[in-house]
Amino acid sequence: MSQGHPDPGTERHRQANHAELEGNLLAPGDFRVTPAGRPVLVLELEHQARCEEPESLPLLELRMPVLVIGEQALAYRSLAPGTPLRVTGRLNQKRWVRDGKVRWGRVELVAMEIRVLHAP
Numbered sequence: 001m002s003q004g005h006p007d008p009g010t011e012r013h014r015q016a017n018h019a020e021l022e023g024n025l026l027a028p029g030d031f032r033v034t035p036a037g038r039p040v041l042v043l044e045l046e047h048q049a050r051c052e053e054p055e056s057l058p059l060l061e062l063r064m065p066v067l068v069i070g071e072q073a074l075a076y077r078s079l080a081p082g083t084p085l086r087v088t089g090r091l092n093q094k095r096w097v098r099d100g101k102v103r104w105g106r107v108e109l110v111a112m113e114i115r116v117l118h119a120p
Contacts, residue, residue, distance in 0.1 A: 039071070
């Protein structure tokens, strides 16, 4: 690694990236297995919440793709739409290079833990 740029893998230079989101599953998950044999599940979670502050934004609404990898993908692949979930994980943003420039795509929540909630 060049001078002036700390190695992002060292504990001392690690930055916080932790997210928790509650919402309802919108549709059946998109399940696949990678060429290396890893199960992967993509869920779409919808979050809605009333907001008192700021007053100009009375309702928070968010749809977030959730990437589930490994054994959890197998365990949660048959969840029904409408299932309330709490997902804890890290945020990731897809990127690719075109014409020598980095292009950024969608943000996703990479699941570390999934908890099925009881409907209110």
